[in-house]
Amino acid sequence: MHPDFLDCRVATLLAMTIRTVTIYESLNRPMSEKIRRIAHLDMDAFYASVELLRYPQLSGLPVVIGGTRRAADALIDPLQQEKPLHRIALDDFPRLKDYTGRGVITTATYAARQFGVGSAMGLMKAARLCPQALLLPVDFPQYRKYSKAFKAVITDIAPLMEDRGIDEVYIDFTDVPGGQREGGRVLARLIQKTIFEQTGLSCSVGVAPNKLLAKMASEFNKPKGISIVLEQDLQDRIWPLACRKINGIGPKAEARLQGLGIRTIGDLAQKDLDWLIDHFGQKTGAWMFDAARGRDDRPLVLESEPVSISRETTFERDLHAQRDRAELGAIFTRLCQQVADDLQRKGYVGKTIGIKLRYADFKSVTRDQTLERYTADAKTIRHSAGLCLKRVPLQQALRLLGVRVGSLHRAGPDLQPKAPAPPVSDAASATGVAASSDQLF
Numbered sequence: 001m002h003p004d005f006l007d008c009r010v011a012t013l014l015a016m017t018i019r020t021v022t023i024y025e026s027l028n029r030p031m032s033e034k035i036r037r038i039a040h041l042d043m044d045a046f047y048a049s050v051e052l053l054r055y056p057q058l059s060g061l062p063v064v065i066g067g068t069r070r071a072a073d074a075l076i077d078p079l080q081q082e083k084p085l086h087r088i089a090l091d092d093f094p095r096l097k098d099y100t101g102r103g104v105i106t107t108a109t110y111a112a113r114q115f116g117v118g119s120a121m122g123l124m125k126a127a128r129l130c131p132q133a134l135l136l137p138v139d140f141p142q143y144r145k146y147s148k149a150f151k152a153v154i155t156d157i158a159p160l161m162e163d164r165g166i167d168e169v170y171i172d173f174t175d176v177p178g179g180q181r182e183g184g185r186v187l188a189r190l191i192q193k194t195i196f197e198q199t200g201l202s203c204s205v206g207v208a209p210n211k212l213l214a215k216m217a218s219e220f221n222k223p224k225g226i227s228i229v230l231e232q233d234l235q236d237r238i239w240p241l242a243c244r245k246i247n248g249i250g251p252k253a254e255a256r257l258q259g260l261g262i263r264t265i266g267d268l269a270q271k272d273l274d275w276l277i278d279h280f281g282q283k284t285g286a287w288m289f290d291a292a293r294g295r296d297d298r299p300l301v302l303e304s305e306p307v308s309i310s311r312e313t314t315f316e317r318d319l320h321a322q323r324d325r326a327e328l329g330a331i332f333t334r335l336c337q338q339v340a341d342d343l344q345r346k347g348y349v350g351k352t353i354g355i356k357l358r359y360a361d362f363k364s365v366t367r368d369q370t371l372e373r374y375t376a377d378a379k380t381i382r383h384s385a386g387l388c389l390k391r392v393p394l395q396q397a398l399r400l401l402g403v404r405v406g407s408l409h410r411a412g413p414d415l416q417p418k419a420p421a422p423p424v425s426d427a428a429s430a431t432g433v434a435a436s437s438d439q440l441f
C-alpha cells in the first residue's frame with residue numbers, strides 16, 4: 001500500500017502500517033492435484049474511475065485527481081449541487097491550467113496519461129503538460145466506499161483474499177471453481193465482470209503461480225486486462241522486463257543494479273547466488289536470486305491489524321513556527337482530530353503518539369511519546385503531540401507536519417484495549433517527556 005490522499009491543505013497522507021495476524025498456507029496442501037494459482041487484481045485508474053461514475057460527462061477526457069476541495073470546486077461539489085451531477089456542464093469543471101499550489105496528482109485517467117501526467121506529479125507541472133485536463137479534488141470517503149464494495153464482490157466469489165490497500169488484492173484461485181481453467185482466466189473473467197456489473201468499475205487481473213509473478217502480470221494488459229502467466233512463461237515474458245518490475249526493487253536498488261550492468265530480470269537471472277550475496281548481502285542477494293527465477297513462497301495474508309495510523313500534510317507554502325503560529329496550530333489540531341477520527345472509525349486505541357516534521361531543506365525529524373493509558377481522543381493526542389513538538393528545533397521553516405498514533409489495540413466499549421495489552425517497554429516509555437500545559441502552537 002502506498003501514499004494515499006489529500007485534504008483541504010495540499011497533501012494529507014493517511015498511512016497505516018500493518019502486521020500479519022493470520023496467514024493462509026496454500027503451499028503445502030496435501031495430495032492436491034491442483035497447481036497453485038494466485039491472482040493479483042488492481043483497479044484501473046481507481047480514484048478517477050470512481051469520480052467518473054458520478055460525472056459520466058467526463059468519460060474519455062483527460063481528468064486528474066489531486067489537491068483539496070477549493071473554492072473553484074463549488075460548482076461541482078456533490079453536497080452543494082441542486083441539479084444532478086451528471087448534468088453539470090463541462091465549463092463548470094476546474095481546469096488544471098488554473099491551479100496554483102503544491103498539490104500533487106493522486107491519479108489520472110488514461111486519456112490524461114497520454115500527455116505524460118501521472119501519480120505523484122505536482123499539479124502545476126502537470127498543468128504545463130496538459131493544461132486542458134479537468135481537475136477534481138480528492139474524495140477519500142467515496143473511494144473507501146467503492147473499495148469495500150469491489151472487495152465484497154471478490155470474497156463472495158473467492159473467499160481467500162489478501163487486502164493490499166485501497167485498490168489492490170491478491171486472491172487464491174487454486175481451489176475456487178474456474179480458478180484452474182485456462183490458467184485462471186475463466187475465474188478472472190467472472191470476477192472482472194461481476195465487479196463491473198455491481199460497481200461500474202473496471203480492473204486488471206494477473207494470474208500466476210505466486211504473488212510475485214501475479215503482481216507483474218496484472219500490469220501487462222492494463223486497463224481491463226487479464227494476463228495469465230505459467231511457470232514456463234518465465235523466459236519469454238518475465239526475463240525481458242526491467243528489474244524495477246519486481247515488487248521490492250525500488251529506484252535505489254535499480255540504480256545499483258544498473259551500475260553493475262544489470263537491466264532486465266533476465267540479466268539478473270544470469271548472476272549466481274554467491275555473486276548476488278557478495279553485492280547485496282545474504283538476505284537481499286538470496287531474495288533477488290529467487291525473484292529472478294520467478295520463485296516466491298509467500299502465503300496470502302488474510303487478516304492484518306494496523307500497528308500505527310498517521311496523517312500528514314504538506315503545506316501550500318513553508319510555514320514558520322513563530323510567524324505562522326496560528327495557522328500551524330490549526331493544522332496541527334486538525335491532523336490530531338483526523339487521526340482520532342481514523343482510530344475511532346477503525347475501532348482502535350493507541351498509546352504512542354508521534355510527530356513528524358519536514359523542514360524547508362527537506363530534512364525530517366520525528367519524536368514520540370508513550371502515554372500511560374490508551375487513547376483515541378483528539379485532545380489527548382493533541383496534548384501529547386504538542387509535547388513532542390517541544391523537543392524539536394523550530395528555527396527553520398516547515399514544509400510538512402505529521403501526527404502518528406502507534407502501539408495500537410482494538411478498542412473495547414470503554415475505549416481501552418479489548419484484550420489485556422502487553423506492558424509498555426522501557427525503551428518506549430523513555431521517550432516520554434513530563435506533561436506541561438503550555439503548548440507551542
Ligand code: DCP
Nearest residue numbers: 003004005043044045046047106107119120167
Ligand atoms: N494513489 C495516490 N498516490 C500515488 C499513487 C496512487 O494517491 N502516488 C492512489 C490513487 C490511485 C490509487 O491510489 O487511484 C491506486 O493506485 P494505482 O497505482 O493502482 O493507480 P490507479 O489505480 O489510479 O491506476 P492503474 O490503472 O495504473 O492501476
Ligand code: MG
Nearest residue numbers: 042043044167
Ligand atoms: Mg490501480
